[in-house]
Each structure stands twice: as C-alpha cells, then as structure tokens.
Amino acid sequence: MCDHASSNDPYPGLDEYIDNLAYKKENLIGILHYAQELFGYLPDKLQWHIAQKLDIPSAKVYGVVSFYSFFTMKPRGKHVINVCMGTACFVRGAEKLQAELEKQLGIKTGQTTSDNLFSLDSLRCIGACGLAPVMMIDGKVYGRLHEPEEIRQILAEYRSEPKLATIGL
Amino acid sequence: MKLSNTDALNALKAQSRVLLENRRVSNPVTTKEAQGLPRNVLICGGPGCHSSGGPKIAEQLEEELNRRGLSEQVKVFRPGCFGFCEQGPMIEIHPDNTTYCEVSVEDVPTIVEEHFIQGNRVERLLFKDPNTQKRFASDLPFYEGQVRIALRNVGYLAPENILEYIAADGYQALAQILALDPASVIDVIKKSGLRGRGGGGFSTGLKWELTRKSEAKQRYIVCNADEGDPGAFMDRSILEGDPHSVLEGMLIAGSAIGASYGFIYVRAEYPAAIRRLQVAIVQAREHGLLGKDILGSDFCFDIELKYGAGAFVCGEETALIHSIEGARGEPSVKPPFPAQKGLWGKPTCVNNVETLANIPPIILKGADWFAGIGTEKSKGTKVFALAGKVRNVGLVEVPMGTTLRQIIFNMGGGIKNHKLFKAAQTGGPSGGCIPTQYLDTPIEYESLTAIGSMMGSGGLIILDENDCMVNIAKFFLEFSVDESCGRCTACRVGTKRLHEILTKITEGNGTLDDIDKLETLGEIIKDTSLCGLGQSAPNPILSTLKYFRAEYLAHVVDKTCPAGVCKSLLKYQITDKCQGCTLCAKHCPANCISGTAKKRHVIDQERCLKCGACMEQCRVAGAIIHH
Structure with a gap:
C-alpha cells in the first residue's frame, strides 16, 4: 500500500526504528515523535502504516495523535513561528505580538502561508519569561518584541534566505 | 570507571574536588589579588540568558582569552540558571566573586582587558539597584532572603559533568541509604515534613510508604517532569542545571519503595532538559550508579526517559501514567491510587522534579535540619518562577513562610514602570489571584488555599493596575478549555460555558445574571469533575470574583473596563x-x-x-x- 519508490523514502528508516524497540505498543508516543521528525507531519497514511506495524487499530493511533498538541496531521511551513502564550508573556503583550504576526504574514494562528515558508502557531511557556513577550522561530528565541518594525526585520531575514531549488517531500 | 563501592565514590570525590576549587569560594579575593590565580568564569545557561546571547558570549570570551594568552588560567563554564533572568545575560567571575549583568558580545574585549589583564572591575556592568543607584559586584539584593536547597547546584555546577556533581557531595546520600533499612529511609523523609512540590502538597514520605506497602514483585518510581503551568520554569531549570540531583533522588526513592525501574516523563518542549538528562543517565551508568549492584550493594536500578507530547492534563498522575503506557493521557478514577495500582497495574510512586531534588540534601543533613526550615505544616523551601509586571523577573527559592510582599518587593524589586500592584497569581490555571490585602500572608500550602488560591507548582505572576482581572480569568479559562481532555462532561462542557460567559462579559454583553451563573457553574464543576484539572479550573474565576467583583460589575453594569484592556468596552x-x-x-x-x-x-x-x-x-x- 505504501509508496516505497522514491530514493529518500523515510518508511524503511521508520520500520527499522520500530523493529529495534524492545516494547512496541507501549512506545507508540515515542514512535510518533520519531515519525514526525522523519516526515514532518503525521498524515493518515502514515498513521495507518504505524497501526499495522504495531498490530493495533488505526483508531487508537489516531486517538493518540489527535490528543496531543505536539503532533500535527498537516504539513508545516519551512519555518515554524511559535508565539509564547504563557501567562508571563500574556500580561506583557503576547496577544499584540500574535496579532501583529498574523497581520504581517496574512494568516491566522494555526495556518501556513501560501508559499509554504511560514507556519504560525502558539505554545505555552518556553521559560524565557524574562524576555516576555517572546516568539520562537525553528527553536531560536526572539524576545522583548514590542515594535512591528522589529518583527518585520526578523521575518525579512528568513524571507531573504536563498530558496532551495526543490522541496522534496 | 565503574564505582564498585562507597570507598571508590569517596576517592573519586576527593580527586574531583579540584574542579570546584576556584568557584564561589568562601573567602573571595579582590580582583587585583586574583591576578595570576586560576579563574573560573560562569556564564548563565538558563533559558532566558541562553536566548539573549549566552552561547555567543561564551564563544567570544574563550576566543578572546585564547588570543590574549589567558586560556590556561581562565576557564569558562556554562552552568544552569542563575535565577536573575531580568538582568541576563549574566556572568560570574571567581575567585574574586564578581557578577556582571546584561553583558553583550561587544563587552567581551572590555571584560578581558579591564578585568583579567588590568585587574579592575568593569563598573558599568555591575548590578545597579534602581532605588539606591548603588552598584553590587556580589551578594545582589535579589538573592537576599533566598535559601537554595532544590536549586543548590543550579548555576554552580557544569551540568554535563558528573565529576562536578560528585565533587559537590553528589551520590553521597545514595551511598548512605544503601546501608540503611528502607523503612528507616522512609521515616527520615516523613519526619522531614517534605510535601509534594508539584502543587498537591501530599506528604512525600507517606506516598513512599503507601507504595512500599502494596504487595507486588515490581514497583515503579516516576519523575513528573511535565511542567505544564504556563509561565513556570522551575523544573526546567533543575533538569537543565542539575540533572544528577533528580537521578539521585529517584535512586533513593527507588531503593526506599522497592522499585528497580524508574521513568522520567519529560516535556518534548524542553529539548535542552532532555539532552542533559540523556547525558546524565549515560554518565551515571558508566559510573555504575545506575544498573546492577549499585556501589557494591544488591540494589539494581535503571531509568528510562519518556517524552510528553504537549498535554497539560498529563501533569495529573493517572493521566501521566496512561501517557507513559502509550495511550491518550486521560485521567482515571482514584482509588485505586497509583501507589496501589499504577503503571501497567503495578504500584507506582509519582514525584515531581523539585520534590526529588530535595531528597539528597535531606538524607545528608537530616530530617531535623529540613524540618527546621519553613513553617509548622510546610517545611523546607519552595522555588517560584517570578514573572509578569515585576521589575526582577527570575527564579527564586525561599523558605516556606516567606510573605508574598518579601518576594515581590524585596527580591522582585517591586512593580515595573512605577505602576501599582494589583494581584499575584499563583498556581497557574488551577490557582487564583491574591489581592493587596493578603500580601503579608506567609506562603504555605494551607494559607494559600484558605485565600482561594493554591501553592501550585511555583508559577508566580504579578499583575499591575493595567491588567483586567476578567480578562485574566478568561485567559486561564481559555487554557483550561483547550487542555480539558474531554473525558468528563463537567469539565469538557462546563469550562466551555464559563469561557463563553466571560467572553460575553468582556465584549460588553454581560448581565448580572451571568455573574451568578459563573459562580454556580464554577462550584458545580469543582464538585463533579474527575481530576484535578477540572476541579481547579474554575479557581481563576472564583478568586477574581471574590476579590475583584467590582471590576466584573463595571463590565456588566457600567459597560466599562477599568483597566482599559477589553477592547469592546473602550x-x-x-x-x-x-x-x-x-x-x-x-x-x-x-x-x-x-x-x-x-x-x-x-x-x-x-x-x-x-x-x-x-x-x-x-x-x-x-x-x-x-x-
């Protein structure tokens, strides 16, 4: 059922990871973490594959994927922007930051730009409360963001990165 | 490498002492006198300092020291969080005990030239008290009144070097208890009065005893490192800054309750903490501190990491257990308690990170020492992540019984931008807001519950006159709606209705009837929810209604938002x-x-x-x- 034709097919890597686990069903969450790292997201087909591999109903896999906010069933943009919505950031203007990002990117939180460059999301506290309000782009933290111009400049840095010839997924 | 017995551990400790010789010495010398002496530079590795340029500063400093031929004499380390996040990135220089604040990469050449070559402190980088304008090179006012037990090694030891931990009495408590009867270890913890630092406040010793008393071949110890309270980073700082103390706490707990296996359930959102734990576990295994026949005893114990996947409810112990088992993190009915029937049906003891970090010092210094700190019913210290509208955002560890006023106005330096204090929020989405009249309440489990809030895991958010309390309650309810697992109706539907009513009020469409509804529904949800999340979700509303009712009335009757936050009412x-x-x-x-x-x-x-x-x-x- 699965397409194994492409040369950089991540399925064999995933299967090997699963085969090497001493306990499989008990490690469903660990497997999903690994799969999301390999594939970038967890589409239906992949969930079904994992279910078969572990010999459990695919409804159970879906149940777990949909329960945890860390897992995503939609492909993400090249850069993931996360606005911290912890209480400390909230009282220091995280909502304004989020609105400004939504305005500049032209998307709502949870969406991806049409050029697949940015996904905008929010998360709860990254522990950099001293820098509130903060956002994180691909793991890099930007703090004390109050001016729209600052945000524009940061986004511009990512926009001006040389584009990859093809995006092979 | 494997330490075969306590003597081998002590020998390694004696040998490793040299590593800490030039750090936080008891008799600091002047900067001039330190010329030519071996020096240690500590660069804060906390999340805030890390994000604002810590790694770059370390890199530049090493390069510059190398260029000036000082790299042999001056060693650069990156320990965990110093706690004073507001002034980050921070660096400490020893043995002349100098702290520099808000250091930037551009300051590095000046520091090397002035401090290390000329032997003069760089005045402008010293902490300046905003009230008195006085500069401090050490003993910053922020640390006055703090007692560091759980954070004892955080910001002091290099977290990825087990030898430093061993040099600082690491694994000595483990060595001691291996010679003792488990029941007497449990007695020490019971006598110390240590209570769960995750917020529940249940006696740790009693929890251990109950787990030990459950008949079974296999028992488990689980470390709850799923710090979900938005705006709290206490556990993260311990995991990143002192992972071995958590491992040692688990080893002691494991031995006491008769478990041979432990799990650390850590948030996937904390990659640095995960990496530190992985390194620490490997090092502990290499030294025979995890594995078979630990330190020559017949005690066998190992630890496995399990990753969370972003669900606040997994901080609840039964939900956490289901998540470790690979399922949806939904809580189950208690009893049976995890101590009787937990992970895979076996007796399981779930302890929080901060609780476990307190264990080794209690064993080493004794139950009486620990019980001598704090108040009658709440012993020891508590770590708080102080944030929000306070001048000095940071991590503080204070003896139980310290008042909120001391934390906010002494360590915290008061409210930012000369605004007025309005409320302190403790316990995150499960807690409440504490108004001005209770600023002198001593911090204890009971006293905070009595005024409608709770100890919680240690989030302490300060609100000022520009914060709208209805909006704050709405923020927390939005969180609870998002994070409700959906298993029981009271929480799933109830929190949603509460959120809808709050939205209605903030949009200027609220009625007096809505305020009554909030109260009635809040009480029903508290009484009928299955787990702690639902039972405490209405607290932010109930406590703000209690202390800031006038603000609700202003929204509903006068259709104004006194703090000027709710847009529709402006x-x-x-x-x-x-x-x-x-x-x-x-x-x-x-x-x-x-x-x-x-x-x-x-x-x-x-x-x-x-x-x-x-x-x-x-x-x-x-x-x-x-x-």
Missing part, C-alpha cells in the same frame, strides 16, 4: 488638546474621524472599530484618550 475620545494635525483621520481604517485642519477632530462613536490606530498615530500627549 471608548476613544479626542480632547481639546487636539491641534488638528489630521494624522488620526488619515490613519483611521473606518474613516470615522472628522474635522478640518488645525481644528479639534471628532470620533464618530457609532462607526468606531476601537482599533486604537488613532491613538498610536497621535503625537500630542493627552489629545486622544480612552476610557
């Missing part, structure tokens, strides 16, 4: 200070501002979107106001 007006520059009219997206040049303009209230664009554009102070 009314923008142009005063007679207007000079008629027309800037506001040009930028109004609704075209609802009219007026001729050099004459006072007027806003058409009917069409106003309340976007605030006019106010942002206006260059004359007081010409546009909102109320």
Whole structure:
C-alpha cells in the first residue's frame, strides 16, 4: 500500500526504528515523535502504516495523535513561528505580538502561508519569561518584541534566505 | 570507571574536588589579588540568558582569552540558571566573586582587558539597584532572603559533568541509604515534613510508604517532569542545571519503595532538559550508579526517559501514567491510587522534579535540619518562577513562610514602570489571584488555599493596575478549555460555558445574571469533575470574583473596563488638546474621524472599530484618550 519508490523514502528508516524497540505498543508516543521528525507531519497514511506495524487499530493511533498538541496531521511551513502564550508573556503583550504576526504574514494562528515558508502557531511557556513577550522561530528565541518594525526585520531575514531549488517531500 | 563501592565514590570525590576549587569560594579575593590565580568564569545557561546571547558570549570570551594568552588560567563554564533572568545575560567571575549583568558580545574585549589583564572591575556592568543607584559586584539584593536547597547546584555546577556533581557531595546520600533499612529511609523523609512540590502538597514520605506497602514483585518510581503551568520554569531549570540531583533522588526513592525501574516523563518542549538528562543517565551508568549492584550493594536500578507530547492534563498522575503506557493521557478514577495500582497495574510512586531534588540534601543533613526550615505544616523551601509586571523577573527559592510582599518587593524589586500592584497569581490555571490585602500572608500550602488560591507548582505572576482581572480569568479559562481532555462532561462542557460567559462579559454583553451563573457553574464543576484539572479550573474565576467583583460589575453594569484592556468596552475620545494635525483621520481604517485642519477632530462613536490606530498615530500627549 505504501509508496516505497522514491530514493529518500523515510518508511524503511521508520520500520527499522520500530523493529529495534524492545516494547512496541507501549512506545507508540515515542514512535510518533520519531515519525514526525522523519516526515514532518503525521498524515493518515502514515498513521495507518504505524497501526499495522504495531498490530493495533488505526483508531487508537489516531486517538493518540489527535490528543496531543505536539503532533500535527498537516504539513508545516519551512519555518515554524511559535508565539509564547504563557501567562508571563500574556500580561506583557503576547496577544499584540500574535496579532501583529498574523497581520504581517496574512494568516491566522494555526495556518501556513501560501508559499509554504511560514507556519504560525502558539505554545505555552518556553521559560524565557524574562524576555516576555517572546516568539520562537525553528527553536531560536526572539524576545522583548514590542515594535512591528522589529518583527518585520526578523521575518525579512528568513524571507531573504536563498530558496532551495526543490522541496522534496 | 565503574564505582564498585562507597570507598571508590569517596576517592573519586576527593580527586574531583579540584574542579570546584576556584568557584564561589568562601573567602573571595579582590580582583587585583586574583591576578595570576586560576579563574573560573560562569556564564548563565538558563533559558532566558541562553536566548539573549549566552552561547555567543561564551564563544567570544574563550576566543578572546585564547588570543590574549589567558586560556590556561581562565576557564569558562556554562552552568544552569542563575535565577536573575531580568538582568541576563549574566556572568560570574571567581575567585574574586564578581557578577556582571546584561553583558553583550561587544563587552567581551572590555571584560578581558579591564578585568583579567588590568585587574579592575568593569563598573558599568555591575548590578545597579534602581532605588539606591548603588552598584553590587556580589551578594545582589535579589538573592537576599533566598535559601537554595532544590536549586543548590543550579548555576554552580557544569551540568554535563558528573565529576562536578560528585565533587559537590553528589551520590553521597545514595551511598548512605544503601546501608540503611528502607523503612528507616522512609521515616527520615516523613519526619522531614517534605510535601509534594508539584502543587498537591501530599506528604512525600507517606506516598513512599503507601507504595512500599502494596504487595507486588515490581514497583515503579516516576519523575513528573511535565511542567505544564504556563509561565513556570522551575523544573526546567533543575533538569537543565542539575540533572544528577533528580537521578539521585529517584535512586533513593527507588531503593526506599522497592522499585528497580524508574521513568522520567519529560516535556518534548524542553529539548535542552532532555539532552542533559540523556547525558546524565549515560554518565551515571558508566559510573555504575545506575544498573546492577549499585556501589557494591544488591540494589539494581535503571531509568528510562519518556517524552510528553504537549498535554497539560498529563501533569495529573493517572493521566501521566496512561501517557507513559502509550495511550491518550486521560485521567482515571482514584482509588485505586497509583501507589496501589499504577503503571501497567503495578504500584507506582509519582514525584515531581523539585520534590526529588530535595531528597539528597535531606538524607545528608537530616530530617531535623529540613524540618527546621519553613513553617509548622510546610517545611523546607519552595522555588517560584517570578514573572509578569515585576521589575526582577527570575527564579527564586525561599523558605516556606516567606510573605508574598518579601518576594515581590524585596527580591522582585517591586512593580515595573512605577505602576501599582494589583494581584499575584499563583498556581497557574488551577490557582487564583491574591489581592493587596493578603500580601503579608506567609506562603504555605494551607494559607494559600484558605485565600482561594493554591501553592501550585511555583508559577508566580504579578499583575499591575493595567491588567483586567476578567480578562485574566478568561485567559486561564481559555487554557483550561483547550487542555480539558474531554473525558468528563463537567469539565469538557462546563469550562466551555464559563469561557463563553466571560467572553460575553468582556465584549460588553454581560448581565448580572451571568455573574451568578459563573459562580454556580464554577462550584458545580469543582464538585463533579474527575481530576484535578477540572476541579481547579474554575479557581481563576472564583478568586477574581471574590476579590475583584467590582471590576466584573463595571463590565456588566457600567459597560466599562477599568483597566482599559477589553477592547469592546473602550471608548476613544479626542480632547481639546487636539491641534488638528489630521494624522488620526488619515490613519483611521473606518474613516470615522472628522474635522478640518488645525481644528479639534471628532470620533464618530457609532462607526468606531476601537482599533486604537488613532491613538498610536497621535503625537500630542493627552489629545486622544480612552476610557
């Protein structure tokens, strides 16, 4: 059922990871973490594959994927922007930051730009409360963001990165 | 490498002592005297300092020291969080105990030239007390009144070097208890009065005893490192700054309850903490501190990491257990308690990170020492992540019984931008807001519950006069709606209804009846929810209703938001200070501002979107106001 034709097919890597686990069903969450790292997201087909591999109903896999906010069933943009919505950031203007990002990117939180460059999301506290309000782009933290111009400049840095010839997924 | 017995551990400790010789010495020398002596530079590795340039500073400093031929004499380390996040990135230089604040990469050459080569402190980088303008090179006022037990090694030891931990009495407590009867270890913990630091406040010793008493071949110890309270980073700092203390705490707990296996359930959102734990576990195994026949005893124990996947409810112990088992993190009915039937049906003891980090010092210094700190019912210290509108954001560890006023106004330095204190929020989405009249309440499990809040895991958010309490309650309810697992109706539907009512009120459509509904529904949810999340979700509303009822009434009756936060209730007006520059009219997206040049303009209230664009554009102070 699965397409194994492409040369950089991540399925064999995933299967090997699963085969090497001493306990499989008990490690469903660990497997999903690994799969999301390999594939970038967890589409239906992949969930079904994992279910078969572990010999459990695919409804159970879906149940777990949909329960945890860390897992995503939609492909993400090249850069993931996360606005911290912890209480400390909230009282220091995280909502304004989020609105400004939504305005500049032209998307709502949870969406991806049409050029697949940015996904905008929010998360709860990254522990950099001293820098509130903060956002994180691909793991890099930007703090004390109050001016729209600052945000524009940061986004511009990512926009001006040389584009990859093809995006092979 | 494997330590075969306690003597081998002690020998390694003696040998490793040299590593800490030049750090936080008891008799600091002056910067001049330190010339030519071996020096240690500590660069704060906490999340805040890390994000604001810590790694770059370390790199530059090493390069510059190398260039000036000082790399042999001056060693650079990156320990965990110093706690004083507001002043980050921070660096400490020893043995002349000098702390520099808000250091930037550009300051590095000056520090090397002035401090290390000329032997003079760089005055402008020393902490300046905003009230007295006095500079401090060490003993910063922020640390006055703090007692570091759980954080004893955080910001002091290099977290990825087990030898430093061993040099600082690491694994000595483990060595001691291996010679003792488990029951007597449990007795020590019971006598110390240590209670769960995750917020519940259940006696740790008693929890251990109950787990030990459950008959089974296999028992488990689980470390709850799923710090979900938004705005809290206590556990993260311990995991990143002192992972071995958590491992040692688990080893001691494992031995006491008769478990041979432990799990650390850690948030996937904390990659640095995960990496540190992985390194620590490998090192502990290499030294025979995890594995078979630990330190020559017959005790066998190993630890496995399990990753969370972003679900707040997994901080609840039964939900956490289900998540470790690979399922949805939904809580189950208690009893049976995990101590009787937990992970895979076996007796399981779940302890929080901070609780476990307290264990080794209690064993080493004794139950009486620990019980001597704190109040009658709450012993020891508590770590708080102080954040929000306070001047000094950071991590503080204070003896139980310290008052909120001491934390906020002494360590915290008061409220930012000379605003007025309004409330302190403890316990995150499960806690409540504490108003001014309770600032002198000593911090204890019972006293905080009595005033409608709770100890919680240690989030302490300070709110000022510009924060709207209805909006804050709405923020937490939004969180609870998001994070409710959906298993029981009271929580799933109830929190949603509460959130809807709050939204209605903040949009100016609330009625007096809505306030009654909030109270009734809140109480019902508290009484009928299955787990702690639901039982405490209404707390932010109930506590704000109790102390800030007038603010709710202002929203409902007068249709105003006194703090000026709730947009729908704001009314923008142009005063007679207007000079008629027309800037506001040009930028109004609704075209609802009219007026001729050099004459006072007027806003058409009917069409106003309340976007605030006019106010942002206006260059004359007081010409546009909102109320």
